[in-house]
Amino acid sequence: MSHVSSHHHDVVIIGGGGAGLRAAIAIAEENPDFSVACVSKVYPMRSHTVTAEGGAAAVIKDNDSLEDHIYDTVSGADWLADQDAVEYFVNRAPEEMIQLEHWGCPWSRRPDGTVQVRPFGGMKIERTWFAADKTGFHMLHSLFQTTLKYGNIVRYDEHFATKLLLDDEGRCRGCAAIELRTGTVRAVLGKSVIICTGGAGKAFPFTTNGAIKTGDGMAMAYRAGVALKDMEFIQYHPTGLPGTGILITEASRGEGGILVNRDGRRYLQDYDLGQPLEVDDPRHPQTRTMELGPRDKLSQCFIKEMWAGRTIKTKDGDAVHLDLRHLGEKKIDKRIPFVRELARSYAGIDPVYQPIPVRPVVHYVMGGIDVDSDSATNIPGLYAAGECACVSINGANRLGSNSLTELLVFGGQAGTHAARFAMDHPDYDVSGLVAQADDERDRIRRTYFSSPAKSGGERIAVLRKELHDSMEEGAGIYRNADSLEATCNKIAELWERYANIALDDHTNSFNTELTAALELSSLLDVAQSMAHSAMERTESRGSHQRLDHPERNDDDFLAHSLAFHREDGSAPRIEYSPVTITKWPPGARTYGADSGLKRE
Amino acid sequence: MAETKTITLELFRYHPETDSEPRFQSYEVPYDEDWVVLDAINWIKDYVDGSVTHRWSCRMGVCGSCGMMVNGEPKLTCAAFLKNYYPFPIKVEPLVNFPVERDLVVDMEGFMDKLQDVKPYIIRDDVNDTSEGEYLQTPAELAQYKQYSMCINCMLCYSACPVVGHEDDFLGPAALALGHRYNKDSRDQGQSERLEVMLRSEAMWGCTFVGECTVVCPKHVDPAGAIQQAKAMGAQEYFKRFVMPKGAGATKGAGA
Amino acid sequence: MSGGQYHRPHRRAWFMERPAYIRFMIREVTSFFMAAYLIVLIVTLAKVGVGEAAAAEWLQALSTTGWKVAHAVALAATVWHTITFFAAVPQAMPIYIGEDRLPDPIAKIVMGYGPWLTATAIILWGVLR
Amino acid sequence: MSRGKSGRPTRPSGEAFWWALFSAGGVMAAIFVPAFILATGFLLPSGDPAAAAEGAQRLAALAGWWPVKLVLLGVITLSLFHCAHRIRHTLMDVGMRRLAGFLKLPCYGGALAGTVWLALVLWGI
Incomplete structure (x- = not known):
């Protein structure tokens, strides 16, 4: 067969939600000569950022302080957040929010024309900016509309990315993506790559998340060798x-x-x-x-x-x-x-x-692609931001209204760093990457299309439902060793049955049954990392509550879990990395009238 | 003992690789009064026919993906309850006035181009640094454009508008309302630049105020009203250029 | 690869498809009747220009049943034009008091029905006094 | 990836001008024309020669007064352009869209002719 078509850019962004669009603008502004590809499985304004309602936190009012926002975030995270990252986040937040205001976001206002803020859960001082109760909608549309200003942002709408492409030196140089309209696989290449594909709430049956939140980017990075961090922390x-x-x-x-x-x-x-x-x-x-x-x-x-x-x-x-x-x-x-x-x-x-x-x-995945405080993964040239990433500022529990701001702060930061990486590492071998994309195309055909009619093959919806039920049952708000073991076993069983999956549709144009199958594989990978990470963390912290280990255990578990993918679909390898503590040592997490940062 | 109730969905089917003409296919779906049409389509795809093709995501009326013709009316299928149709069959088609890619999926590239055409972003001569704080905008100034900023790009209005069906050059309700949204934003200074586009022959003037865009809009944006206001603004701009062609903001091609 | 998109056939009689489109067409067609009346009105004024005798003769001619029916149709059409026109006034010219929009019924009265009734009263008074 | 834009016109057109006349005419027609019809269609005409003569007298007195002339000129002219614009678009809607440019001639030309005629008539009263 002939080679897949290749498309050359400077930076490739996978995901067109809030973080991806913010990153795109950051790059377009950082280097106007750069070509930025934005690959998204839906049109950008369909991205799930659109459903966020309540608001976005940033210190702007005189009665507030950066230190209070940091303390609220760190204590809200049950001290599992990296404090250097939280400091960066809180310090950058006001500027990013004002920037979005300058780009036209219709923030609700006070009579004097300044932005209005409202109180939010876990925040000692009201600092949540809002646009009535469609904040995410307005942020996403403001960002999307602003990207239309830049001629150097090239959108690949309704392109489903399936695999990261790494060059000989192990640097990430693009992705293979299926153009949904035609079913054509393309190699979208760049000098650096940012994943902004959002969360994976669809691993659970009962979720606020839209159909598209299937953890594709998390799974892609995971399979390429990046750890998924703190995946046991699921926000209800x-x-x-x-x-x-x-x-x-x-x-x-x-x-x-x-x-x-x-x-x-x-x-x-x-x-x-x-x-x-x-x-x-x-x-x-x-x-x-x-x-x-x-x-x-x-x-x-x-x-x-x-x-x-x-x-x-x-x-x-x-x-x-x-x-x-x-x-x-x-x-x-x-x-x-x-x-x-x-x-x-x-x-x-x-x-x-x-x-x-x-x-x-189920609302949000605190964990995600392991990135450092520069939004960089352990694969050179690969960055991640937004819900799919874990910096981590959210630790064991994210505070409401921090995630919309996170999109801006870390989307922008990832964009800036990815652009600089691209400038510093301009050369790579295209042919090797195209060959990988060819292989990916052939793999997809082989796996989903070419097998003879599998009578009695597995149906996607059946496997998905069994995954859902098992995750809710075993890895819900309260877990224990038995429930988690059952879920881990169930996922292993589902992986085996996945090999026997049968599609009704073997055609190319807009094959959404194929994408549903690919999404299910993402969900299985991500769910597996969640269940096993939860199994290994024998303490209770934030959103991770073990009935068999009800206390927080800072001696052993003031640490990020890192789940590493194993090729054969077996259980991930779990490691731990230290949490960065700067000025806010772990303490009792108290709520009530006099909680919060104690000032002299 | 209760017999399981069902309802019939007649889905528009068209596959570009095999079909030259569309056809309708009927499916029996279990009836649940909490279900919306989208739930029924998803059930069909999940358990009966995986080749049924449609777009959807949020299922709460804000992502704008799942607009289709339901018994001839443009609707968000996530907000069209089966109970409003039961026990009669429901006919589901792709949005009219768009080319059909496959089954219930339409081609929205033309729509995306039109959105871009109206320059839907803040245009300013003097851009403040973020360190100077937010641009002030009073609640009264916000109210001037807020309604027109609520569009979710679901494109129902394009299916309700006869002019969209007849006139390719017409930018259409959603795009024009979006352009007007920025023209009315007190932070924006790009009105003249935007009107430059909207003043083109049928771009905006093609609208004959049928008003159905406003009727079908699930978010109460009122594109019809926005377009009327935009026309009035456009006419002022036109006369401003005609009377003083070198006046403020006038650009080439004025007064043609 | 892809065979191609399906384009629905062009619908020539689109205005019959939905009740709203039919209502729209009725509104548009009022302009034919209004235009016809305006021509008759100019003729009437022209007769006045010729002289009072010619005008009197013309007014006598206009009193036949045929002309009455024609005027009744024109009146119905223009009243319908007026109603539909005022219906759009709040959309086309929204009035804000602070951040609240003037309610539609009030806007229609202030900018539509009020001036209409006033103008009608003045004209009829001028003719009948 | 955008798949090509349609070749839409890139120049502002004179539509703004016609629309402005249409819009102003719509207001004038809505407010004044029903009363005009009542007056010249029902109140002034009469089968009785004496009543018709009296009606003609009143009409002549009114139409001879220059402020009324101005109102008549403004209302009728703008209403004509309102009708012309709407008729043109109705014809486009029922299938003459390709004649959009040509239709301007009879429609707006007709309204212009009416305007000239009206001006001459009013001049002569």
Whole structure:
């Protein structure tokens, strides 16, 4: 067969969401002569950044301080975040947010024209910028529209990247990608590569994540030899709609919404999250207290309420009530209109008049592609940013509204560093890379198309559902050795059955059954790293709660887990690397009225 | 004992490698009153026919991927509930006024080009450094364009608009509303540059204010209103150039 | 590789496809009747220019049933034009008071029906006094 | 990767001018024309010669007053251009899109002719 077509650029970005687009602009501005390829399996404005609702954190107001933001983030992360990275992140955040403001993001404003901020979970001081409750949507569209300004950003829309291409010296020089429209495999080549492909919530059945969040970039890097770091830390957002998993933003609590159980009790006060104030008290909601506690704790409280029989039974399972009625129609329509729209459409509930049934739902993967504080992986020329990466600033639990800012700060940083790497390492051998892409094309055909009709072959949806059930059952909010072992075994079994997968569709144009099969393989790899990393961490920290090891163990586990891929689909090799602690030694993680950074 | 209820979906099928004409294929789908049309299509793809091809992602009405014709109306299939059609069959087709790539997937390259044409980004002569802080914008100034910034690019309006179907040069509701969104942004200074594009013969003037774009918009953007305002702005710009061709912001080609 | 895209056939009678399109066409067609009336109006003024006798004769001619029906149709068409035109006023010229948009019914009254009724009253008063 | 742009026109066109007349005419027509029809179609005509003569007298008195002439000129002229523009687009909509340029001649030309005629008529009153 002939060679795949090759396309030459300076930097290749895989993923067109918030981080990828920010990186693209950074490169386009860093070096206007550079050609930047942006390879995305969907059109950029479909990327999952679009669904983020509540806001993006950055210190901007006079009553706030960088040190407070750092402390909130580090303590929210249960001290598993790298503090040098957090410092960089918090210091860069305001500038990045202002930059996005300059690019047209319609931030909600105060009467004087400055940006408005709202309180958010786990943050001692209100610092969350927002655009009503469609912050991610506005950020993504502002970024996407801004990229249209640059003639040197070349988009490969609806191109599904399947493999990283490394040159003879082990440097990453591009990817092989399937153009969905035609099924053609292309080698998209550059002098450096950035992965910005988002998270992998679709490893779980009940998630706020869109269909596209299947961990493809994580799996690609993992297979190429980069570790997946801290994969056992999966964030459950405490307030999703039962049944669909649609996100009801934390901003609804930031604006004053409360959580009550079957008995109408604000149950969070029973779990060391402080004491409630009346909803008409002007000091309500209090930061780092009650409903503004961190997501891991709130989700855990739900499970404990469920175990105690105090949750509400709905036809879609257990729930508690998120009550917004006291906010009134005007405030709801101004500050959180999307919440009302979603609740009305998908739950048949108008939050102005009725409380919304909610329950925890998989929302975010704290872990990801192991990168250093420069967003670089251990493969020269390969960078990663956004949810797919683990810097790490999120540690064992990410604070709401830090991830949108993370896209900007580390997307921009990855772009800058990748551009510099490309300038410093201009030469590489194209033919070897094209040959690898040829091999990848042949592998895809062999694996999914060429086998004779596999009667009784496995169906993608069946395997995916078994993966989902096993992950929720074994690697959910509370885990133990037995449940995790069952999940690890299940994934091993699914890998074996995956070899026997059968597609109905063996054609080229827009074969979304093929991409679903490729996505399932990504999910299996990523889920495997999650389950095994969770198995090895015999402590409880942040979002990782082991019923058989309920205490935090700093002596043994104040460390990042690193899962390394093994070729044969067997269990990953797990190693640990130290956490960078600079000025904030591990301490007790307390929430309630007087928690937070103690000042002299 | 309850018999399992079902509902029929008639899907538009077209494969570019084998078909010269499209056809409809019927599928029996279990009926669940919480399901939307998209859930039913996904069920078909997962368990009955893996070759059914469609786009989707967020399933919460904000990514804009899953727009299709449902019984002849452009809809986000993630917001079209089966219960609003049951027990009658539901006919699902790709969005009209676009070429069909395969089954329910349309070609949106032309749409993407039109978005780019309106220069949908902040244009300024003087760019402040980020160290000088944010550009001030009062809530009243924000309200001037906020509605027009809510477009999710789902393209339903292009299917509802007869002019899009007849006039290739027409930029269409979403693109024009987006251009207007930036023209109305108090931080922007690129109005003249943007109108330069919108003033071209049928680019904006092709609109005859049928108004269906606004009716079908799932995000209440009101492109029809935006286009009327843009026309008024465009007319002012036109007369400004006609009366004083060398006036502020005028560029080549004015007054043709 | 790819055979090609499918293009739906061009729909010549598109305006019959949806009720909204039919309503749109009715609105557009009002302009034919309005134009016809405007010509009659200019003729009327021309007769006035010729002299009061010619004008009187013309006004007598206009009193036949055929002309009444024609004027009734033109009136219905222009009233429909007026209603549809004012319906679009809040969209085409939104008025903001601070960050709140003037509610549509009020905007229609302030910028549409109010001036319309005023102008109509003045004209009828001028003719009838 | 973008797959080629269509060759859209790159010059601003005179459509803005016609649209401005259409738009202004729409306002004028909406506010004034129904009352005009009531007056000249129903209130002033009469089968009775004496009543018709009185009507003609009133009309002549009104139309002879220069502010009324100005209003008539403005309203009728702009309304004509409103109609001309709408008729042109309706014809395009029902299948004459390829004649878009040619249609300007009868439509806007007709409105212009009406304007000239009206001006002469008003001059003569």
